Amino acid sequence: MEILFKLLRDKGVRHIVKVIVFDLEAPPHSDESIERCLTGFKSIEILDWRKVDLCPETIFKACHNVVELHLWWSGNNGILMAWSAPGGLAKFPRLKEIYIHQTQYIESVERDKKNLQLFKERLRKERMASRPQEYRPEERLKLAQSGQALPVTVLEMWPDISINDSDTSYAAHPSRSLATYRPQLNQTASRYRRHQWLEIMDKFAAGIDLIDLASVDPPDISPEDVRIALIDDGVEITNRNLTNRIYNGWTCDTGYEGDGLEGIPRPYTSSETQHGTFMASTICRICPKAKIFVFRLDVVSTPGKRAHFTAKSAADALELAIDPKRKFDIISMSWTIAKNDQNSVDLNRLQVALKKACDTNQVLLFCASPDGGEMAKAQAENFDPYGCNDAGLFKIAAATVDGIRIPMAGSHHNYSLPGHEVEDTNQSAANGISDGQQIADHENSGLKTGSSIATALGAGLAALIIHCVRLSAAYMHSASHSSAAVTSNELTTGSKGTEATSSRLLGPEALDQIKRPAHMRRVFNHMISDNNSTDRFIEVWEFFAGCGDELKKQGRQIKTLKLNIEDAREMGAPDVDEMVKELQKRNDERMMEIVKLAFRFISI
The missing domain is CATH 3.40.50.200 (Peptidase S8/S53 domain)
Known part of the structure; x- marks a missing residue:
């Protein structure tokens, strides 16, 4: 970035309206590098350098005449105290607006709200204390009444500072409460919890990847x-x-x-x-x-x-x-x-x-x-x-x-x-x-x-x-032409029943239905917790958490059994037919897990 700003200075640029630098990646620019980038310009009106917890002294050295400032905050209250301390943001003579963008959530929403309110109060008091006497409202009133000339208007120098915190936890997520909040303790814990969503899906994907569609899909049903x-x-x-x-x-x-x-x-x-x-x-x-x-x-x-x-x-x-x-x-x-x-x-x-x-x-x-x-x-x-x-x-x-x-x-x-x-x-x-x-x-x-x-x-x-619905539709079609017909009662309870066969429940119509945007939206909406109505985070645990490990285990067992059947046939073993029946049984058990899941998707 230093090369770019040097180029601007060499080209004679002296006034910059707005600076935006994406610096949330690791490692970010050093404070010294930021100062070298921004010094040498007469004015920078708006600064949005997206480095987390940017030092106020660095900002002052780089562009003390900034009017609008965007600060990217880690959630650490110590940073709020530094920004509002004597010699902090209050000493910027033209600063009028501050926008705070929170990048992570360390404390509860209630704690963040309290810390931000105290930050505003400290900054307001410090602004009043830092403002030169001739710019204080009471002093300006005296000068006006005495007929003396006023200095530059308070709107241009030493104005009151407004703080916009709409991009922080309590403003952006009012529905969160202490009961549902899970704090980010540290990066190690964060990585473990992050794996909860991906780990569940990775396990399920690994299990379903072991299912060979050709073995359950007749060529005239859902071939694509x-x-x-x-x-x-x-x-x-x-x-x-x-x-x-x-x-x-x-x-x-x-x-x-x-x-x-x-x-x-x-x-x-x-x-x-x-x-x-x-x-x-x-x-x-x-x-x-x-x-x-x-x-x-x-x-x-x-x-x-x-x-x-x-x-x-x-x-x-x-x-x-x-x-x-x-x-x-x-x-x-x-x-x-x-x-x-x-x-x-x-x-x-x-x-x-x-x-x-x-x-x-x-x-x-x-x-x-x-x-x-x-x-x-x-x-x-x-x-x-x-x-x-x-x-x-x-x-x-x-x-x-x-x-x-x-x-x-x-x-x-x-x-x-x-x-x-x-x-x-x-x-x-x-x-x-x-x-x-x-x-x-x-x-x-x-x-x-x-x-x-x-x-x-x-x-x-x-x-x-x-894919789950498609796989189930193919299996259902195959089962409807054999003695292994699956009923709607079995889909919901796991037990055999005498109701309509599965081919009418999970057929081509179901596959067409699940591909419709309105129906997929209903499925996604069903995955959103009532406690997450604002962020609308899709939670997968209800649908996928229980069967990922089992699918993977069954897939490996079936693969091993297939190899054993091939060996038995080559050796002319007498129990090949029994092994084939066992293979069909295990495959049916595995497929029923997918079928039940698909049935839930189309029933939403």
Whole structure:
């Protein structure tokens, strides 16, 4: 960053209206580096340097004439005391507004509220004490009454400081209480709890990955895989987590520059930033049976800015993806593009394509929060596809290990899923993409943060639910043609009954039903706890926690039994038929777990 600011100074820039620096990644800039970046300018009106717990003395040395200040707070009360202490923020002569953005939740909501209120009171008193006498209201009144000239108006120098804390725990999450709050004790504990959501889904995914659909699926019933269109910057198909999971793709890239390759499009089988690779592997982490079609977008790298997608390539890709002939079940878009005069035409195309897709009621559309902090609804609508007002979109925000929406995700979302310090199973994904959206790459830790991750998890979860229903429909069809017919009573109680057979309960109609956006939304809504109505965090424990280990165990036993049957046949053993019956029995037991789960999904 120092090079960039030096370039501005060398170009003769003296006044800056607003500075935004994303510095939440580890390691952040040092205080000395920040001072070197910002000194030398006559004025910086608005400072939003997104480093957690920024030192007030550093800010004063760098830009003491700041008018609006955004502070990113860890939740530590000691920092609030430092900001409001003598010689702290109160000594900034032109400071008028402070915005506090909370990045983690150490204390309870009630404790945070009390600490913030005391911070406001201390800062107000210290401001009054720090204000030079000639700028104090009572002194100015005396001067006015005596007819003497007044100094610069109080609105310009030493104004009262207003504090906006709408992006903190008690303001953003009023429904949380001590009874439901789970504090983040430390990073080690945080990692353990974070694994609770992902660990449950990892176990279930591992178990369902062992089920060979061909062994239970007649060719005339539900032969197609769950298809997902991933619109991103391409995917490295050599990634081991994506073997046999990328079935095709298309590039909307404008082509290489230089090296004699001008105009030759970059292939969808490579990734500019590895963001698309990470999104694809995250989707398949939750639904290993998903098949992904990759649409590669055009990536533009501008000096001093993060790489971003062009609106034209995004509109081109979405227009192709919504074609009913492609039969996509899900379209995943883990990015945002900010509107401006140059891209308005293409973003209008994108909006039209989104509405058209929603109107068909045939595809699930997932998109990410812009991760620009709390903003007004009108401002959030400046970021596409997130800004589209159609109710058919699934707008996803990142949440912490505790199921609390991260502040930078904003509050205009439909659902939140894990997206704060999520383990990267690839250990290779690079920094993220979009105007404002951050993928925090903690060096040497493999932890990633951003709503793009939560979006991929949401798309993967929807794909897994569809796959469970599809798998069950195929099994039911097979069972209805054998003596193993399953009844509705068995689905709900686990015991045999005499009611309608399962083929009428989980048939092709059920598969069509679960793919409808309205029904998938009902399933997601059912997974939201009453205590989490504000953040709308999707909890998976009720549906997936109980059977993940069992599925994995049964899968291994069945695999071993199949190998034993092959050996027995080669040896001409007399008990092969009994072993085959045992295999069928164990497979039926395993499939009944999936069938019961699928029945719950379609019954919501």
